[in-house]
Structures are given as C-alpha cells and as structure tokens.
Amino acid sequence: MGVTARFFCDSCGREVPRNKVRCPGCGRFFSSVKCPKCGFEGEAVLFQKGCPSCGYLRAGRKAPGYGNLESGGPSRIVLKILTILFSLIVLVLLIILLRVF
Ligand SMILES: [Zn+2]
Ligand SMILES: [Zn+2]
Numbered sequence: 503m504g505v506t507a508r509f510f511c512d513s514c515g516r517e518v519p520r521n522k523v524r525c526p527g528c529g530r531f532f533s534s535v536k537c538p539k540c541g542f543e544g545e546a547v548l549f550q551k552g553c554p555s556c557g558y559l560r561a562g563r564k565a566p567g568y569g570n571l572e573s574g575g576p577s578r579i580v581l582k583i584l585t586i587l588f589s590l591i592v593l594v595l596l597i598i599l600l601r602v603f
C-alpha cells in the first residue's frame with residue numbers, strides 16, 4: 503500500500519485533492535503547500551510522498567495547524583506527546599527567563 507500526502511484547506515479545514523488548485527469547500531486558491539510540522543513550503547508536487555524536508559504526510563495548505571487536525575496512525579499519539587512536552591519545556595524556560603530578569 504502506498505502512502506501519499508493529504509492536504510487540507512487553511513480556510514475551512516476541508517481535505518483538498520492533491521491536483522486541485524482551489525478548495526472544493528470555500529473556493530480558496532492555493533499557490534503553495536506548507537508543512538505544518540517543519541514549515542517547509544513548496545509546490546504540491548513536492549509533497550506527493552509527504553514533506554520533502556521532514557517526511558510529514560499530512561501537509562496543510564499555507565497554514566500551519568490545520569494539517570494536524572486530521573491525522574491517523576500510531577504516530578499521532580507520539581506526535582501529540584512530543585508537542586505537549588515541547589510546550590512544557592518552552593513554558594519552563596519562559597518562567598526561568600522571567601525570574602532572571
Ligand atoms: Zn476551503
Ligand atoms: Zn515537514
């Protein structure tokens with residue numbers, strides 16, 4: 503079974519077929535695809551097998567965040583935990599910085 507990237511509209515969050523340049527839901531025009539994970543931006547052709555930069559398979563259109571709304575597979579939980587851990591680290595760093603200054 504092959505794995506192909508899925509794309510989501512940043513305006514309405516609807517899944518958009520890879521070959522479409524306009525969202526079937528809201529009609530928004532897409533000029534490029536942006537990976538919600540690493541921020542890599544490029545043409546949809548580059549994302550056929552996922553993000554060429556980090557390998558993320560569900561890219562968002564122009565907007566980071568929406569690509570994360572719909573995801574499946576076992577890596578979803580790992581990603582969620584990593585995201586929570588990362589935000590916790592940032593929070594702790596912020597508290598430390600605020601105490602120093
Ligand atoms: Zn849309
Ligand atoms: Zn990426």
